Amino acid sequence: xxxxxLALALLALAAPRAQAHAFLDHASPSVGxxxxxxxxxxxxxxxxxxxxxxxxxxxxxxxxxxxxKGNKTVDPKNPAELEISxxxxxxxxxxxxxRVLSVDTHTTEGKFTFTVAP
Amino acid sequence: xxPKRNKTVLNVQPAVSWAAGVCRRLSFAAGAAVALLPGGKxxxxxxxGARFFPATILTDDPFVAxxxxxxxxxxxxxGPDGSQEYDLDFxxxxxxxxxxxxxxxxxxxxxxxxxxPAVTGWGDLSTGAQYQLFINGDHEAMALAxxxxxxxxxxxxxxxxxxxxxxxxxxxxxxxxFGDLPDSVKYLKPFAITGNIGFDFPAKxxxxxxxxxxxxxxxxxxxxxxxxxxxxxxxFGIRFPFQRMIPLVEFAAATPIDRxxxxxxxxxxxGIIWAGSYFQIGAEMIVPINGQSGKGVGGVIQFHVYxxxxxxxxxxxxxxxxxx
Numbered sequence: 001x002x003x004x005x006l007a008l009a010l011l012a013l014a015a016p017r018a019q020a021h022a023f024l025d026h027a028s029p030s031v032g033x034x035x036x037x038x039x040x041x042x043x044x045x046x047x048x049x050x051x052x053x054x055x056x057x058x059x060x061x062x063x064x065x066x067x068x069k070g071n072k073t074v075d076p077k078n079p080a081e082l083e084i085s086x087x088x089x090x091x092x093x094x095x096x097x098x099r100v101l102s103v104d105t106h107t108t109e110g111k112f113t114f115t116v117a118p
Numbered sequence: 119x120x121p122k123r124n125k126t127v128l129n130v131q132p133a134v135s136w137a138a139g140v141c142r143r144l145s146f147a148a149g150a151a152v153a154l155l156p157g158g159k160x161x162x163x164x165x166x167g168a169r170f171f172p173a174t175i176l177t178d179d180p181f182v183a184x185x186x187x188x189x190x191x192x193x194x195x196x197g198p199d200g201s202q203e204y205d206l207d208f209x210x211x212x213x214x215x216x217x218x219x220x221x222x223x224x225x226x227x228x229x230x231x232x233x234x235p236a237v238t239g240w241g242d243l244s245t246g247a248q249y250q251l252f253i254n255g256d257h258e259a260m261a262l263a264x265x266x267x268x269x270x271x272x273x274x275x276x277x278x279x280x281x282x283x284x285x286x287x288x289x290x291x292x293x294x295x296f297g298d299l300p301d302s303v304k305y306l307k308p309f310a311i312t313g314n315i316g317f318d319f320p321a322k323x324x325x326x327x328x329x330x331x332x333x334x335x336x337x338x339x340x341x342x343x344x345x346x347x348x349x350x351x352x353x354f355g356i357r358f359p360f361q362r363m364i365p366l367v368e369f370a371a372a373t374p375i376d377r378x379x380x381x382x383x384x385x386x387x388x389g390i391i392w393a394g395s396y397f398q399i400g401a402e403m404i405v406p407i408n409g410q411s412g413k414g415v416g417g418v419i420q421f422h423v424y425x426x427x428x429x430x431x432x433x434x435x436x437x438x439x440x441x442x
Contacts, residue, residue: 104431
């Protein structure tokens with residue numbers, strides 16, 4: 001049995017680096033941050049490349065009303081970046097809700113808030 | 119990965135003189151396959167909504183998975199009789215379907231009794247079967263039911279105190295993240311807790327004149343993932359590799375419930391898990407809760423591979439999906 005386990009360990013270490021679960025590395029506006037003035041877009045940067053067709057992001061205000069332009073895109077030059085444009089945001093709290101599929105079909109999701117100050 | 123080779127007993131595998139008693143009482147955690155509730159889509163190593171549950175070292179995990187611990191090295195606290203032990207444990211969890219999985223585990227032990235020659239050898243083979251009862255992403259909650267089996271005469275019974283009887287352990291494992299707390303306590307949101315309960319049912323009531331009691335096993339792990347804080351609550355600028363760290367404290371104990379089995383034994387284990395994309399590394403201190411659980415402080419280090427991420431299109435898929 002130990003040979004089986006050691007073989008698995010070696011295989012894992014030697015495996016070609018497939019794409020794993022995509023975790024949110026950072027965002028703009030930053031998670032939990034306060035920005036002055038309406039940001040033009042929300043940019044999300046992940047730890048793995050994304051499948052554009054199955055990666056989504058939505059931005060809503062404190063009442064749950066959608067405030068993004070619905071034009072999410074995965075940057076062709078950086079497939080680990082998901083972006084969506086925003087309408088002009090009045091001061092208030094906003095929630096970013098995302099769900100992405102990494103290129104090896106692992107799904108992850110999350111949400112965070114940011115605040116727009118005058 | 120849920121029922122590993124007795125995660126509960128991992129750190130208290132004992133000296134000859136008390137090995138059998140402790141092993142029997144801490145027995146093997148969870149496993150099997152009683153589908154009481156409809157299962158959600160299991161996503162391997164512990165995702166429930168935005169929550170990622172790492173594979174903890176001591177306590178059982180509430181999710182089926184394709185993972186392997188290769189290996190877990192443990193230096194338990196000294197035994198009550200002054201003996202010192204070192205363990206190398208190997209565990210494998212493999213999904214058969216997205217919600218049903220099997221586990222296999224075995225450990226190699228070096229035991230140095232006080233004033234006697236050292237002995238080495240393999241411990242019992244443990245196997246488990248587990249079913250994912252549910253995963254609730256909105257509330258970051260999950261649970262599984264399992265049945266673990268520690269097989270008789272698969273380890274060195276006389277020298278290392280391995281069992282001469284088979285033990286069945288039905289278990290229930292659960293996990294809950296606190297991400298649904300109100301924003302007024304947002305810094306508590308990263309907290310998560312996993313826990314397990316189980317009962318040992320040994321197939322023999324006594325061995326070599328000593329009773330084999332039925333035991334109640336219980337434990338929990340309280341964790342605070344830095345990645346959750348950074349990606350869901352507040353970005354403090356903590357970046358790789360530090361954002362992958364998960365401070366945690368684990369506790370597990372076993373209480374005999376009949377046959378004069380003696381006092382409760384267990385350990386508390388503070389430590390850190392670093393969870394990467396393809397593997398995780400964990401290290402914990404082992405603190406016995408009483409004299410019957412050991413003397414002094416021990417430690418454990420684990421290297422743990424995510425097979426589903428390392429081999430997403432082959433070994434890491436549920437076996438039922440290999441032929442599609």
